[in-house]
Amino acid sequence: MLVSPQVMQFWEDKAKTYGPGLAGALFGGAWWFWIDACSASGTKVPFVQYLPGFVATLALIMINAIRREELESHDPFDEGVFCRSRFWLFLSYVVSFASIVGSVAVLLSQYALKPGVENPWPGVAGLCQVTLILASALLFFVSRTPSSESNYGGYGAF
Template identity: 35%
Template sequence: MSDRVFRCRGCCSLGDKGRLLGVYAAGALFAIAWWLFIDGLCTSESGLAGIEDWAGGIAATFGMIVINLIDKETLRGTDYDDRVPWRARLFLFFGFAFMAGGFAGSVAVLVVKYATKMDPVPYLGITDVAQTSLVMISTAVLWLSQSSEEAHFIL
């Protein structure tokens, strides 16, 4: 009897080429995210971009780094020390909190800084939100592609 809640045998097994494709896809999404943001900076009016425009992407990127540095086996709690899985889960929570805070911050900047002005297209604000969204999707793709080393997928 297993202690897992859900198990899907073989339906999400990616294999070596699938894992490699997932890592490449996550890297491409991450590069597109930052490229969109830099494009928004280059096409914005001079003096309009501030640190608040950078903060969402930096926080989401930091959250991505924290999340993907955590060893997945440590989260299961099979270690001999009970404090290790607890610390890993705490850092996982902090990583997700950074990503969620970055996304919420970019949406707040879009609404407060760009949508309240009567600019025809708040392109930099839209690229801020798109950047943090793509970084979050990239994190999920990388997490799933790195977690699929077993023959089954844990939900």
């Protein structure tokens, strides 16, 4: 086992309480990085450089549109819910990695490989933004609490 029992006990006790809030803070920090880079840049940032952040936000929504219970057990009579859930999760990870590749491509093509660029901060901030958004998506996915007594379709009220 790679994780100590104390860490596992802390995760089981506190993750459901503090995980969604921390995920929201990561998401807000990610967009703050990007807004700061756009406002601090001396030039106008083209719209193409905004796309990796939007795609990462779409991946966050896609990842969290799946209930974890659909991924845990396979029922042979579930009419394909297990396969559809796994395929949707795979597709959302593909979108996530596409946003990372897009932000690295923007960083390399617009800031790292161009001679005479005086401020590479928008490229670095774009990569930080995408990384933090995807970390937020995964943290929220593993820490959200399904609740059978809530009115939110099986998800806990946050």
